[in-house]
Amino acid sequence: MIFWFFFGKIEGVYRVIHTKGLNAMNSAADVWSRVLNILSADLTETAISTWFDDCRAVEITDTRLFIHTPSVFKKNVIEGRFVGLIKGALSELFSGEFEVTVLDDAGYLAVAATIGSADAYSDIEDYTFERFVVGNSNKFAHAAAMAVADGQQKKNYNPLFIHGESGLGKTHLLHAIRQSIEKKFPHYNIVYVKGDDFTNELIVAIQLGRNVEFREKYRGADLFLMDDIQFIAGRTSTQEEFFHTFNTLYELGRQIVFTSDRPPGEITRLEDRLKTRFESGLMADIKPPDYETRMAIIKNKAKELGLLLSDEVSHYIAENMTANIRQLEGAVKMVMAYRDMVGGDITVLTVTNHLKDMFKNVKELIPTVDMIIEETAKFYSLTPEDLKGQRRTRNTAMARQIAMFLIRKMTNLSLKDIGELFEGRDHSTVLSSIRRIETNMDDSDDFSKIIKDITANVNAKVV
DSSP: OEEEEEEEEETTTTEEEEEEEEOOGGGGGHHHHHHHHHHHTTSHHHHHHHHHTTOOOEEOSSSEEEEEEEEEEHHHHHIIIOOOHHHHHHHHHHHSSOEEEEEOOOHHHHHOOOHHOGGGGGGGOOOTTOOOOTTTTTHHHHHHHHHEEEETTTTOOOOOEEETTTTTHHHHHHHHHHHHHHHHHOOOOOOEEEEEHHHHHHHHHHTOOOOOHHHHHHOOSEEEEEEEEGGGOOOHHHHHHHHHHHHHHHHOOEEEEESSSGGGGOOOTHHHHHHHHHHHHHEEEEEOOOOOHHHHHHHHHHHHOOOOHHHHHHHHHHHOOOOOOHHHHHHHHHHHHHHHHSSOOOOOHHHHHHHHHHHHHTTOOOHHHHHHHHHHHTTOOOHHHHHHOOOOHHHHHHHHHHHHHHHHSSSOOOOOHHHHHHTTOHHHHHHHHHHHHHHHHHHHHHHHHHHHHHHHHHHHOOO
């Protein structure tokens, strides 16, 4: 017997999950939702948001729950601090003992075939050159990535630095290179890491005295891929470590590929010695897709999902979704979910009537408060709890004031509402903090650059 269950939003789109012979209560997504609900009795909303925001259930067996987070740092924290609580929640649900396995991207890919999950995590393996839609806005970056994937262009294309706004396909190209080289050179040691995870891993390595293992991991790569390298800017120890890692790999002739939301010259707190090294290779930018490319992306995604869209509907989506590829694909998935739930023909009228909120908000996207607090805290190597709490160190106080300033600037919250986010501080405290930041920006170009960097990091999350 086959059951179909409809769950809420997952990563911005509605998803219909199909399972064979499995009770709804026992589906991995539903179990994980119930686990988080139980954890909310012991953990604050901020703690759950901080550590489990991008965590998804992969599979559940009779004795084990597999969960996945793309962050190596979060994986280590969850294993060290929260697995016991998760096991307790599972015991409460099932009146039996359960084990919990936490997977990062590499771990997930290693066991995906074994556990047989075909959920959203297969998206990483969909990032191939064959699935990348080439248009005027990205053809140079695509050609450069293809050349690197040939394995013959190390000298002239090293490092390859791909930059562009969020959601335009930079990560897609990075994983396409990885998969292509994995097939051609299966013996290669390929290392992929996100910029903020590199920093977090370094911190853990220093704390545990594992600097040697950390360096061996990265300096032993045949192919080194770093996504969102802008997040290492402003971190002195991270940039020092990365500088030596880069030099080692470059001198050994190993291929290096970076992505960023801006070119090196615009990463204001990136050390000059790193900027010059990045700019010595090949720079390739990706711009928002033009109309023809947007139409091709919509058609390809619809075909992939087995969805028949008329030219009129495709045109309507392409005209209303212009910012990035991720939004286009999300719109197509939303249309498919509507079709599966309601049925009937998909016309421009039905899309307009039933999905209008999604289109209405596309050009008015604003960051959430959690995004602003998280990125500000991350910039100063703090936690969101540090900013919201009563900690009074100089570093924490400055980060807190910046967060208040950015929330006021980037959202519609009142001074009173902002104060309540920070353990009930009153509106006069918030106003004083905002004025102090404005004064610092007027007095110091370097401080203005800090605000600009944090703002860019926040905006990169709004897709």
